[in-house]
Amino acid sequence: MKQKKLPQRMCVGCQEIKNKKEMVRIVRTPTGEVVIDLTGKKSGRGAYICHNEICFSKAYKEKRLEKALKQPIGGELYEQLRLGVIQDDKSKVTESARIGTKSR
Numbered sequence: 001m002k003q004k005k006l007p008q009r010m011c012v013g014c015q016e017i018k019n020k021k022e023m024v025r026i027v028r029t030p031t032g033e034v035v036i037d038l039t040g041k042k043s044g045r046g047a048y049i050c051h052n053e054i055c056f057s058k059a060y061k062e063k064r065l066e067k068a069l070k071q072p073i074g075g076e077l078y079e080q081l082r083l084g085v086i087q088d089d090k091s092k093v094t095e096s097a098r099i100g101t102k103s104r
């Protein structure tokens, strides 16, 4: 009998191993773009991070995301990614709403 295991990945922020489903995948595509992969199916080098701002700030401060993706990430891109990562973090609703008003 095979036990069905959920795929697990390490968060680039807190560095804890968690189920893939609880995390966001960030991918560097073959064209060099860094995007949030909500489907989990994009090709490219991926990094996983928890759905929260704490992990994101850690990854940012220690440049772990850049290291994981082997790609430098600028401030603007970081902000975009941050919004994507924390969008499901209900505790941060006010902040994403604040920034959300000016984009689009």
Ligand SMILES: [Zn+2]
Binding pocket: 011, 012, 013, 014, 015, 016, 049, 050, 055
């Ligand atoms: Zn984390």
